[in-house]
Ligand code: OXD
């Protein structure tokens with residue numbers, strides 16, 4: 221175990237003195253003069269990380285423009301970034317091809333007891349609802365990787381706020397990293413620097429997040445411009461200590477620790493303790509032609525169109541959709557019983573392929589300034605390219621793929637990695653909602669669940685009540701996408717779109733959702749399920765999607781307003797009555813009958829698959845209310 225022994229480096233220790241911190245900082249040459257504004261807790265955290273990682277330098281980030289420019293310059297020098305000259309302040313990173321997605325199999329939650337993290341699976345069945353690590357193995361995993369891992373590198377300290385600085389719904393974190401790419405991206409995705417540090421000047425608690433890109437055991441980086449250690453990558457969370465430790469990957473959710481690690485995994489455990497919800501949901505506001513505005517939150521698995529829906533460009537005249545957030549919602553009932561939501565993020569880390577003027581014109585107006593692109597292709601006229609942009613690039617430009625190799629349409633491989641991303645400030649989205657940073661959050665009237673379901677699942681249906689809605693969330697399934705390491709188009713269970721992001725036992729998570737019904741005064745939002753991805757016999761999509769999805773939102777809004785005449789009861793929930801949908805100017809070949817058809821044998825199979833899934837994955841942790849919902853669904857289908 222070496223000189224440092226097996227001591228826990230991140231739980232604050234009282235013996236750390238102010239003076240020792242200042243000595244460390246002097247020794248490592250603090251670049252920004254904040255020592256006096258740093259709280260003892262933060263000093264202690266930095267001190268521990270310095271001792272463990274032994275960086276050559278410590279840089280406390282102030283979040284300024286100047287600092288950002290310096291970091292960009294450094295990354296260009298180190299060839300981590302290249303300029304994208306066609307656009308204003310845009311940059312392109314190409315990662316090591318082994319570091320391109322979240323690594324769910326290497327992501328762990330540490331609790332004393334395994335049952336706090338994962339449900340009681342049936343004997344012999346591999347659990348798919350998270351990975352547990354014991355406190356001992358957690359410490360060992362850190363000590364096998366971190367000692368001296370920042371030698372010769374600068375350690376950046378990023379104070380960041382999830383949510384608007386100072387909002388009662390916001391939370392503070394501090395990420396320590398050796399990656400300037402992470403600092404630059406965190407500056408886009410969260411609020412960082414001096415304003416946050418000022419919030420920490422008392423002895424306020426914060427989430428401690430330590431990240432290193434790591435060094436392979438061989439000591440050699442395959443791609444020096446994108447250092448990482450894919451063989452030993454590990455992402456650790458310890459909810460009891462509000463702690464995140466990530467090693468070996470510089471990419472996305474593995475390294476921008478405010479996003480999945482804090483806002484969802486640690487966030488869900490804080491939410492459970494404090495009685496609110498931290499969810500993988502977009503938030504949007506819809507104004508109808510009468511000028512009435514409502515907000516909804518919607519959960520879809522990664523890469524299923526959350527960003528497209530959040531930036532929807534309605535095809536129906538008189539409707540306006542505005543974006544509050546595209547990935548995460550923190551929601552809490554206020555004193556009046558209204559569910560209020562904030563987007564804890566400050567930017568969009570969106571999947572680039574598939575984004576075009578046709579699918580998401582608002583994103584196309586958003587992402588071509590102040591953006592860090594990762595693993596997209598580049599064009600000879602100084603721009604970027606990805607699958608879906610065929611009509612947006614001039615035919616005479618040549619394209620260089622995400623590996624940096626010449627590419628043509630006949631190459632037979634994608635030019636951009638399927639999980640390539642844009643990282644863009646939310647504030648520059650032309651449809652950003654005026655209340656997107658409102659400290660009290662926006663009032664949520666409806667919650668939508670959805671996934672990619674090529675067969676059997678209608679365009680939209682509504683739950684009978686809250687408990688049935690919770691069951692609908694728990695029953696979510698979707699085709700696998702490229703956001704994580706899964707292969708192929710298998711239909712995966714992804715309850716609440718949270719399967720990769722639960723911070724605690726899914727059985728307890730369900731009980732937490734169910735408990736909302738027992739809150740006094742809570743005005744529970746209505747719950748819906750949508751499926752934009754149903755396919756016909758020939759494999760063609762039955763629904764045009766994108767801007768046309770406003771027709772579905774319109775029906776949802778009218779249901780929220782209490783319109784009873786537009787829905788009829790079906791075995792799976794309320795379905796729109798045939799004439800309840802606005803169909804004006806909808807393409808003639810949209811077959812609404814087929815889109816809403818329910819096939820008895822499909823649903824019999826679905827319910828038995830759900831029963832099997834819950835039995836195997838939840839075992840004794842299955843709430844009785846969920847079994848009651850399965851039984852009721854089975855009964856209704858058999859009628
Ligand atoms: C994301 C994801 O990056 O869900 O948002 O993978």
Ligand code: MN
Nearest residue numbers: 500521522547
């Ligand atoms: Mn996501």
